[in-house]
Amino acid sequence: MEVKSNDYPRESARVIREEPHVRESVTGATLNFDSRRRAAYAEVDAEGWRHFAEGVKNHVLMNLDHYLEQAAAALERGGIRVHWAEDAEDAQRIVAALVREKGVRRAVKAKTMISEELGINPLLESLGVNVLETDLGEYIIQLLEQPPSHIVGPAIHLNLEQIRRLFHERFGTPLDAAPDTLAAAARKLLRQGFLEADLGVSGANFVVAETGTLVLIENEGNIRLSTSAPRLHVALVGIEKLLPRFSDLSVFLTLTARAATGQRLGTYVSLIQGPRRPDETDGPEEVHVVFVDNGRSSVLADLEAWETLRCVRCAACLNACPVYRQTGGHAYGYVYSGPIGAVLSPGLVGLENTKPLPYASSLCGACFQACPVRIPIPKLLLTWRHRAVEEGLTPRFEKAALKGYALAMTQPWAYRLASKALRLLPEKALDNTVVPVLKAWVEGRAGLKPSPRSFRELWESGEV
């Protein structure tokens, strides 16, 4: 996927100005998700579970080579073919070879973010494959030719009216159709898609190394159908998605569901351990797992950023984020948006391509409190900001201003002088729109003026 994150400042402002319905839809949906997440956390010892999950993920990441080998061997024992992709081109080559070799004409897709990352849809289309997204939200944005704006709810930026209009145009459903009617219209079409497809593409929430089990959590049943109806199933899996033991699922399944949607468990949990056996009537003839690096091992080697790889893609941080709420995900300009996107994207595609993202946060810390694997997102945001400064990626005037500021603030006489100067400014001098920083402040925030006398003056004149 093309990275457009350097446009974030302009794009976020544009969405707020020109598409107010996006903020309305995203705010409503994320507040709902977030309050359900809180309630679901409150039912259990969430703190204990979060620490456990953090520990398990840390263990996997510290021993990733071992667990990848164990997982690959276990998957192959179950009859699953394992492939290794170092980057997106590699992954595309592997998928393309399978498509050609197996004569694939039609593909159904289960919701997967990594396929966005790897550009699988454009690839399949370029090979003449008909691609159908089968998650309802994904299907809607596929019709609109948009990327997902949220990790769990890809169409979260749209409101019911927009979807009604779209379905009216495409399927002739009434303009005031109930959500159930809309879903039924999509269902009819998707059913046919499942029956005709010869390839199902999925991601995976987890892969259990011990047993070679692909784990997929969902609510709509489309993932189960996508991975069982077509004759070929290809799962694209980031190398960080491993869990050591089957028993780890006891926490990860419910913790992920609670974090993502406030459910105790996803409506469907699929545990896939191989293709159809000779005595079985359902299931694909072949299952392929493509383990994808695509920048992950360099993040892992990064002593200050590796913790981002604990992420289970639940989007709890997006739902908790008041910044994300203002724009939804498109403004972030890459597949992973919101707080996790702001710390993951620089690691995956380079800080120079994602410069504004670490600054797309007020550092309020709500993301860390929501995160089921305790990724210290605020600290990571600060780390990337610090790197931007060290690597000379920040504006020159900002650097000069901060240096001057530090100089003044370490010299009490300079501080006093600045304090005096502030009070000698003409009335309403701070209410101007000539200096860019002041302009950014006063447009929308009126009446900035210093106290008539500073506290220091009052103290030194003995009036306190």
Place this chain on the structure above:
Amino acid sequence: MKVALFVTCLVDQFYAEAGVAAVRLLRSLGCTVEFPPGQTCCGQPAYNAGYWNEARQMADHTLEVFEHADYVVLPSGSCTTMVRAFYPELYRDNPRAFARASGLSGKTYELAEFIVKVLGITRLGQGLAGQRVAYHHGCHALRELGIKDEPVALLRNAGAEIVDWPAATECCGFGGLFSVKLPEVSLGMADRKLSTLPEIDVLTSADGGCLLHLSGRVHSRGLPFPVRPLASVLWEAAQKPAVGSGA
């Protein structure tokens, strides 16, 4: 008890009356207040913007000014967080400075927190009787330091009605340089937060930055209530002794 007041640059320049209120309040509770004259800014703007070398220079300076105090009290949640939580972070590669920063960290308190936790006082007076007060929790104090109940208890015990505000703990959108780097997002956050307010008599907070941002927005939108620093409101609370109290 001897207290060194770190008034913070924003309070010094923009909310001098809150600094005065903090001093009077602490004195009225039996503290001796000092104002170390060398103090400037804690360095948070530089730290948050990623300029850690510059932030460290300011931390060096602040350490020198305050490390000999018994207690350091700030009428600001985020500056307290800077000193208490982030100074040690800044020195993680320098054991000597880390030890000094940790020493300062251990005796640094936000004003309301100091009154409740160190002085052990939860009742200041009845000066807020009948007022409907909205308390904005600054994010750093709330999530980094876990200061949540102390300011609310002091306000409530002074007779204030703390209004039920769904977004009370949500970020107001200030975020330091964030507010001018991404002004549309910042203002959108303020509007969302303010839109969930019920009818109130005053909006208060312990953070100078949030106060400037919120009051600017309230002013621009012509909303009908004042936005005041917590220290000033607490001093008002102490003006009217509680009936039957010895204070």
